[in-house]
Amino acid sequence: MRCPRDGQKLESENFCGVIIDSCSYCDGTWLDMGELGRIVGVNKDILGGEPVKPKDLKDRPPGQSLLCPRCGDVKMDPVYYSGKKKVIIDKCLACEGIWLDTEELKFVIRAAYEAGGGAY
Secondary structure, three states, X not given: OEOOXXXXXXEEEEEOOEEEEEOOOOOOEEEOOOHHHHHHOOOOOOEOOOEOOHHHXXXXXXXXXXXXXXXXXXXXXXXXXXXXXXXXXXXXXXXXXEEEOOOHHHHHHHHHHHOOOOOO
């Protein structure tokens, strides 16, 4: 698989007992369906999932979507991780995998903990 941000090869690694795929160039992380929930200690990957309005996407030009590294040509949708709308993640609606940009995994873990369902 290739990184949806920069095209670099994703490398598999063990994180909290879950095999994840990471980009050594941009530090992004690909998680297959169910892996994020296992990492943060909740029974679902996303604690909200409300779509993000294009004007709120500061990290990409309007209309630009990331392509799913698992599915190839399927665009991922930016969604809020939780109802607090602090962390934006990208989710593939076809395979339900999740792309996390640099530092977003840390923010997701914090958001899950604050929501009362985290692994801490």
